[in-house]
Amino acid sequence: MTIIEDIVQTAPGTGDLRARVAELQAVQELAQQGPGAQATEAQHAKGKLTARERIGLLLDEGTFTEVEPLRRHRATGFGLEAKRPYTDGVITGWGLVHGRTVFVYAHDFRIFGGALGEAHATKIHKIMDMAISAGAPLVSLNDGAGARIQEGVSALAGYGGIFQRNTRASGVIPQISVMLGPCAGGAAYSPALTDFVFMVRETSQMFITGPDVVQAVTGELITQNGLGGADVHAGVSGVSHFAYDDEQTCLEEVRYLLSLLPQNNRETAPEEPAHDPVDRRCERLLDLVPVEGQRPYDMRAVIEEIVDDGEYLEIHEHWATNIICALARLDGHTVGIVANQPQSMAGVLDIHASEKAARFVQFCDAFNIPILTLIDVPGFLPGVGQEHGGIIRHGAKLLYAYCNATVPRISLVIRKAYGGAYIVMDSRSVGADLSFAWPSNEIAVMGAEGAANVIFRRQIADSDDPDETRAEMVKQYKDELMHPYYAAERGLVDDVIDPVDTRDILVRSLRMLRTKHADLPVRKHGNPPQ
Structure with missing residues (x-):
């Protein structure tokens, strides 16, 4: 006899509503507890919080409303019919941030290792649909072992439904994944x-094929963190936008975002x-930027x-x-900033x-965030590797994104702005408002010199004397062009300003542009370079 059957059979007076309420409270408590203290201790031993603890840190205190807490899978075979926990391994709902x-x-990694089954996926589909309909951000707290093998293709189809909704929600509501x-x-x-993708060092990993498969196919020996840990994806692959040392800091930064x-x-x-x-003078800027390029x-x-406030x-x-x-x-007001970094590779575009x-x-444009571009760029990075890697195609992505953006756009040339890289970095000719x-x-x-x-x-x-002549010609070019x-004389910048x-x-300028309205040609969608 299951715990819930025991509760139902011992509830006094089936016609008594108070008894039914007591029964409901017992079931709800059971769903809240999850698989038990031992599973929770195992989760904590890995340095990880439980799903409900994570939700508690993400949302304002006491604001979480759960959806389908009593949902259970209907699968049979492979012992699944004997194990039908409430929530089916995923907690869904809404709250306030x-x-x-x-x-x-x-x-909930404590239940089936967080693996996705049919009922599990259906709950996620529902909450994604609700987020899209309500027009509110969606945050996923990911801690799962992939598709539930025992449910076969039904689990795989569940992922397809998630991908389809991710795509439909793109550019409609902010979507944040926390690994x-x-x-x-x-x-x-x-x-x-x-x-946006957030990751936590040591405890979160992402990869298409794990270390065992990699070793079997290629002979390469590597750890899970070495293959798809937070620092790998934050600094090498670019899959993750943020990496933090602990879950508490990570979730606090999600709230800030x-x-x-x-x-x-x-x-x-x-x-x-x-x-x-707003009219604070920035005297410090005069000492921060050296004139020498x-x-x-x-x-x-x-x-x-x-x-x-410098934040x-x-x-x-x-x-x-x-x-x-x-x-x-x-x-x-929120503003998106794109800026060359002279401290790294001289700020070159690659x-x-x-x-x-x-x-x-593209993200800023989709969500009505004005864009400020700070320019100090010597050009695109030359080299065989860059050319063979498709620098033309990838550079065109940035050009397309700026040309397609209709939000307020302001560019500021701080120092160097050379060649095609100057054009790409939101110059007046590609549509900067100011x-x-x-x-x-x-x-x-x-x-x-070049x-x-x-x-x-x-x-x-x-x-x-070639050196002397070259120096004279360089000076002449600088003086004239x-x-x-x-x-400014040719209207390519609106003004030269005191830093x-x-x-x-x-x-x-942003106050003036706040009421900007711009339309794109009618089309299903563009075809940006890939």
Whole structure:
């Protein structure tokens, strides 16, 4: 006899509603407890929280409403009929994060190892449909062993339904995947379809085929973390946007990210009171950026000086570090920042940087977040590897993303802006609403030295002193085509501004652009470069 059968049979007076309520409370308590203390201790021993503990950290206290807590699978065979726990290994529902509705589902690794079966998948499908209909973000707390083998193709079909809904929700509601345990095989594709992926070091891994299969097929010997751990995906593959040391910090950062995002694509991000004066002069910028184009500096320091209270959330911090993508607030409103990073590879654009920035621009555009682009780029990275790897195709992704974006867009040339990379980095010619430059700017087809060697190669070769002639030609090119006001004289930038006024000018410009309206041609969808 099962526990629930025992409860039903011993409940006094079947006609007494109070008895039925007592029966309900007993069943609900059973569902809340899960598989028992031993399974919970095993979860904690791995350094992992339970599904309900995770939901408690993610949502505002006391706001979680569970959906289908009493759902159980109907599968038979392989011993499944003798084991039918409530929730079927996934907890679904909604609650509040900073007072706004968020939908969530969390795998319960204590039940079937969090593996997905038919009933399990149906619960996820339902909560995803509810999130799309309600126009609210969806957060998945992933800790599962993939498809439930005992249920065969029914489990696989469940994943298909999740993928289809991930795609339908893309660009409609924010989707965040939090990896808090293993995620292998086809299950890894759902996080890859969402907007942001969080991982926890040592406890979460993602891979299509595990270390055993890799060794059997290729002979390579590698650990789970070495193959698909948090640092691998955050710094090498680019699959994960964030990596943290513990679940508590990870979930707190998910809450912070949600505070910067709108509920859906029909709304704007919530405004926060701006305690940082909007007209604050940024005197520190004069010392942060060296005028000499070859000298590196940290663009993060520039961002900190400009945004409200110096606070921002960097996306993909450890991948493609030659470009920075971040969310911050200016005048209390969320803004997306794309910036070259001279401290890494001189801020050059390469394949990974182009991909990283392109997807971020697309996200900002989908969710009505204005884009600020800080430019200090010497060009695209040359080399056989880049060309054979498709730098043209990948660079075009960033170009397409900017050209397609209809949100307010402001670009600021801080120092170098050379060649095609300047055009790609949201120049006026590809649709930036406003373009500014500091007096240290150098906007040109290429650097003066390279240009002089091309334009004046005959004069230099015929000269009695080639080095002196080259120096003269370089100076001539700089004086005529690379002085700070050349682009402004031709209307390619709207103004050359004092760096100390940067914050004030950006805030006033964004206030003006807040009512911007732009339409794209009628079409089913574009066909961006892949």
